Amino acid sequence: MSVDEDRMTASQVEQWLAALPLDELRPAAAARIEAACLARMRRRYQWLPEWRSPLLDALGLALALLLGSGYLLETLARALAVYGVHLY
Amino acid sequence: MNDVMGGEHAGESALLERLRAGDEAAFGALYAEYRNRLFSFLLRLSGRPALAEELCQEVWLRLVTHPPEPKPGVPLGAWLYRVARNLFISYLRSRNMDPTRTCELTAIQLRPSLQPGPLEELAEKEMKGILRTALAGLPLAYRECLLLVAVSGLTHQQAAEILELTAPALRKRLSRAREMLAQRLARPAKTGQEGE
Numbered sequence: 001m002s003v004d005e006d007r008m009t010a011s012q013v014e015q016w017l018a019a020l021p022l023d024e025l026r027p028a029a030a031a032r033i034e035a036a037c038l039a040r041m042r043r044r045y046q047w048l049p050e051w052r053s054p055l056l057d058a059l060g061l062a063l064a065l066l067l068g069s070g071y072l073l074e075t076l077a078r079a080l081a082v083y084g085v086h087l088y
Numbered sequence: 089m090n091d092v093m094g095g096e097h098a099g100e101s102a103l104l105e106r107l108r109a110g111d112e113a114a115f116g117a118l119y120a121e122y123r124n125r126l127f128s129f130l131l132r133l134s135g136r137p138a139l140a141e142e143l144c145q146e147v148w149l150r151l152v153t154h155p156p157e158p159k160p161g162v163p164l165g166a167w168l169y170r171v172a173r174n175l176f177i178s179y180l181r182s183r184n185m186d187p188t189r190t191c192e193l194t195a196i197q198l199r200p201s202l203q204p205g206p207l208e209e210l211a212e213k214e215m216k217g218i219l220r221t222a223l224a225g226l227p228l229a230y231r232e233c234l235l236l237v238a239v240s241g242l243t244h245q246q247a248a249e250i251l252e253l254t255a256p257a258l259r260k261r262l263s264r265a266r267e268m269l270a271q272r273l274a275r276p277a278k279t280g281q282e283g284e
Contacts (some may be wrong), residue, residue, distance in 0.1 A: 013266045013273070016219055017238040021257030025127040025144065033145045034119055038112055041152045 101158035102121065108155045115152060118164060123148075126168050133176050137225050138166055142177065147172045166242055170250040173232060222272035230265035248254055 025033075106114035110245075126147060130140035147168055190257045223231060234248040248258040 001243050013234075013269050017223070017234060017269075018241075020216060020219060020239060023128040023131050023199075025141065029144075030123055031139045033123070033141075034116070035150055036145060036149045037115060037119070037152045040149055041110060041112060041115060044153065059214040084182040 099159075100164055102159045104155060104164060107152070110155075111163075122165060122168055125165065126172060129169055129235055129240055130172050131227070132220070132223060132239070133173065133232060134179075139179070143172060143175050146175055162246065163242075165240060166246045166250065169236055169242065170239055173250060192215065193257050202256065218273065223268055225272060226265060226268055230268055232259060233258065234265045234269065 089206070100118070103114045103117050123144070127140055130147075134140050134143070136158060137236050142226060150171055151168070156164075158164075164230050187250060223234065227236070231246065234240045234249065235248060244255055244258055244262070248255050251258065253261065
């Protein structure tokens with residue numbers, strides 16, 4: 001086969017690939033996967049509303065305390081440093 | 089098959105939003121739309137139906153557990169194929185298998201029932217069989233490239249993101265993949281003609 005013929009074939013490759021029919025998932029496997037996913041969704045979305053709000057509130061409070069105390073400590077350290085420099 | 093980028097994308101985004109809110113019907117619609125596409129992608133990538141099913145289930149479970157945010161112009165397929173491809177690569181690594189040599193295994197798995205003869209004498213079904221076998225025989229890097237762009241219909245940009253390549257690198261690899269596949273498709277015909 002010549003190089004030109006090879007090139008022609010290469011240009012047709014995508015058309016052939018696009019025309020390939022899809023392989024079908026076995027009905028039993030498809031049903032099993034769907035059932036597993038729906039079960040996972042039910043667990044996830046039934047569990048979250050009950051716990052998400054208090055959990056997020058607690059996390060928010062902890063984060064605010066950490067940031068707030070960090071800010072206070074930094075301010076105090078700066079004040080002490082300025083005062084120390086002033087005394088020196 | 090290449091319609092994943094069309095006007096249906098807006099509807100798909102809405103379905104994805106509903107899925108993120110826990111709507112089971114939205115999951116059903118997305119599942120119906122993509123289940124065979126995803127399975128085909130994984131089957132052609134791995135060459136093993138049982139593994140393809142297993143990975144398929146993992147991808148769908150990840151979708152319902154951590155659904156992605158809808159992005160304008162990006163079909164859900166891009167996310168699904170990315171996760172599927174990463175899972176397959178992880179599977180190969182977990183088995184200490186070299187991804188560059190999986191083509192041999194894939195070709196062996198898909199070879200039964202395919203007895204290619206001269207192209208002129210082949211029926212359409214046989215031609216598709218040969219095409220599948222030739223595709224399965226490509227090295228993974230080239231196979232996944234063709235699967236994402238030519239079979240799954242993703243844009244070059246989307247495929248490049250999934251494969252973590254630059255756009256020029258993807259184009260180069262895609263071009264090489266087409267050439268390799270064409271050569272593999274041409275080989276049986278050549279052999280057959282020589283034998284006459």
